[in-house]
Amino acid sequence: MASLAKKPTGELLLYAEMAAAEVRAAQRQLKAGQLHRIAAGVLTPWPEASWPGLVARERIRLLAALYPGAVVGPKSAFYGGVPHDGVMHLTYTYTKRVALPGMTVQLIQGPGASQGDTPMMGRELYYPSLPRMLLENLSITRGQVQKSVGRVEVERRLIETCEARGEEVLNHLREQARDLAPGLGLQREQVLLDELIGAILGTRQADMQTQAGKGLAAAPPYDANRLALLEKLAAHLRASPLKQAAAVATTDQARVNFAFLESYFSNFIEGTEFDVQDARGFVLQGRPITTRPKDSHDVLGVFRQAVNPGWANQTLGVGEPVLHQLRDRHRDQMAERPEVGPGEFKTQANRAGNTEFVAPRLVRGTLVEGSKLLPTVPAGMARALLAMFLVAEVHPFTDGNGRLARLVMNAELSVVGASRLIIPTLFREEYLDCLRALTRQGDPAPFVQAMQHIHAWTAAFNYDDLDRVLAQMAVCHAFEKSRIQHKLLFP
Incomplete structure (x- = not known):
């Protein structure tokens, strides 16, 4: 393949780029001590101490001149086309090891450029295609030269x-x-x-x-990276004694009021926004919402599972039972939304922002393996947070995952007599930010601290009188959206 001629620069002179007269002139300068030889056909006016940096800066140009038609070798290509441990691997017409200032070139005899290989910076040094790079890195390395990274x-x-x-x-x-x-x-x-x-x-x-x-x-296959993240959260929960407020909604009326607020705020987080009095009308008073029937049923679905003792106290299963349990919960929760497949695990990938959740074919295995971590953490708050994050991180269904995750979390609290947890509108962004920090940075501390804080906030209200608790929450800015303009206050 033809090389594109390049003009020589002042700091690195390459015979391969120069006309015959220019080469002779450079040789006279070399003899006079005005230039120095770095390697055969490679000259520079710079002192020896600067040569490693010069070679590094001009690596592609230099290698293309010294070994025209070479292809970046398997190991170097795997690491992006740069020297690995100081060695640059090239596939060339013969095998040889060459020492240059600051870099060793390991030539390995092999095929030249093939279909899909591309010139680097327009020169006669080629970067292998992805399939070639992977194939060559599966080659068995014999002798002392480790040219491939291995299986x-x-x-x-x-x-x-x-x-x-x-x-x-x-x-x-x-x-x-x-x-x-x-x-x-x-x-x-x-x-x-x-x-x-x-x-x-x-x-x-x-x-x-x-x-x-x-x-x-594995059978069924699971997402090992997500499992490692769940294990990291579980380890943090095992090592961190958590505060746990006792249940505050202890009368029948208080439990109904609490379930209403839990469902109202949980849906608000997901973008199902109603005025709280409108929501009160159709949830507690049976007033129909003809303009938004599906949204109102979303709120009712969460309310039903928050107020019904069978759902409200159903701790998450371990192993295969978790699959049937979550499908049953989702089928009931999303019964009025047939378009999202109530009770059916997703068949297409879903994401939120830059976060892509567990792939559809890995959902079952990740839920099964992840649920096996639940008995390893203390019952109550610790298990609630782990159960919630398991469902949120897998995102097993097409829709309704966030609401389902919070229902699962609160069931773990109810079953031990602890207060359930409400995430008010003003706390929404902090809640989501902490989940993102755990997902993307693997840091469980902000998530655990935030949930401890909002659990204490939830337990600070008396839920016997709905009008009174709504007024108190309004004074505490629970219904506000802007964290810049408002701060969430305790009653």
Whole structure:
């Protein structure tokens, strides 16, 4: 493949880029001590101490001049085309190890540029296509030169690619690898890559070696990264004694009032916004809402499970029972919304902002394995938070997941005689921010602290008189939206 000629620069002179007259002039300057030789055909006016930095800055230009037509080797390509542990691997016409200032070049004899390989900065140094890079990194390394990263790292990269870009990308990658492998002499590697991709997609069995891979190959498959996150939260809950306010809604009327407020605020978090008096009318007084029937049924669905003792005290199951239990809860909660498949686990991926939840085919396994962590934390508040985060993080249904997660949480509190928990409108953003911090940064502390705070706030009211508690909550800014203009106050 033809090289694009580049003009020499003042700090690095490459014979490969120069005309014959320019080379002769540079050689005279070298002889006169005006230039210094870094390597054969590579000169610079700079002192030796600066050479490592110069080589690093001009790496692509230098390598393209010294080894025209080379392809970035498996290990270097895997790490983005830069030296790994000071060594730059190149696939070239012969095998040799060359020491340059600040960088060692390891040449490995192999095929030149093939379909999909691209020139780096328009020069005769090529970056391998993704299928070629993965195939070559599955090659068995013989001798002292470790040119490939091996199966474990490739497995990990494939899983990351699937999570970031979707299953279709892996399918396309597999097809490309099948076309490339014969020309590269990598048929054995292609078979292995095919097995790994099939195991990740759930269409084949393979001996997976990473924790995430083993999760995908399990029956049913589960999301190992989400399971690790749940374990991190469980460990924090085991090590952190939590305050736990006793139930404050102890009369029948108080329990009804509390259930109404719980359902009203839980739906408000999800964008189902009603004036609180309008919601009171259709939930507690049976007044129909003809303009928004589905939204009103969403509030009623949560209210029904918050006030009914059978639902309100149903602790989350462990293992396979959790699947039937959550489906039953969701079927009842979303009964008036047939379009979202009440009681049916999602069949398409769902997300909130930049967070993509557990893939549909991993929902069952992640719920089953995640629920097994519940008995390892103390009953009450700790188990409530773990149960809530399990459902919220898996997001097993098309809609209604947040409301379901909070119902599950409150059931864990009710069953031990603790106060259920309300998340008022003004606390919505803080609640969601803490969930995001746990999901994205793996930090459980803000989430646990926030939920402890709002639990104490919830238990500070008397729920016997609904008019009075509504007035108190209004004074405490519970119904406000702006955290900039308002602060949530205790009664």
